[in-house]
Amino acid sequence: MKTTTRSQLRHSTELLNNFEYSGRAKPVVSPDYIVGLTDGEGCFYVLVRPPYNRNGGAMVQLNFFIKVKQKDKEILERVRDALDCGAVYFQHEMRSNHTQCYRYTVNSHRDIFGKIIPFFEKYPLQTNSKQKTFCVFYEIAELVRSGAHHAKDGIEKIQRLKKEMNRRTGLA
Numbered sequence: 001m002k003t004t005t006r007s008q009l010r011h012s013t014e015l016l017n018n019f020e021y022s023g024r025a026k027p028v029v030s031p032d033y034i035v036g037l038t039d040g041e042g043c044f045y046v047l048v049r050p051p052y053n054r055n056g057g058a059m060v061q062l063n064f065f066i067k068v069k070q071k072d073k074e075i076l077e078r079v080r081d082a083l084d085c086g087a088v089y090f091q092h093e094m095r096s097n098h099t100q101c102y103r104y105t106v107n108s109h110r111d112i113f114g115k116i117i118p119f120f121e122k123y124p125l126q127t128n129s130k131q132k133t134f135c136v137f138y139e140i141a142e143l144v145r146s147g148a149h150h151a152k153d154g155i156e157k158i159q160r161l162k163k164e165m166n167r168r169t170g171l172a
Helices: 008-016 031-041 070-083 109-122 128-145 152-162
Strands: 042-049 059-069 087-091 101-106
Touching: 031 042, 031 059, 031 070, 031 109, 042 128, 042 152, 059 070, 059 109, 059 128, 070 087, 070 101, 070 109, 101 109, 109 128, 128 152
Parallel strands: none
Antiparallel strands: 042 059, 059 101, 087 101
């Protein structure tokens, strides 16, 4: 019977292979976990706001966020590290029937186009409603990338699409 010995380095490497590893000191959450967390607690949101330009265009902010209870802040930090973008913020809750929470937010166009959209294209969301919202978000993002938001008709199209986002369906 042949016995093999494992070095500490090899053993550590085998343990880390059970996780996604991005060169940091500790393992990060898997893409499947991020998809599940987003399906349950995440949101894609588009904000259209002044100043409107002389062509009727406006500023369009693309947002992705995940919100969790205060005690679960660490998971948002791990998501931020895995996606390599965004920030984790404390969100003070004023409503008496809600707990204090933390929010992971990505709103830089560079990160939305370069990291968030490619991630969810590669790892699709599992719930139909969230996947549909992502598809509309992607369509709006492409309009922004093309500069359509600088004109009145582009803003009108973005606002029509925005109404299709984050709809709750199938509720009694």
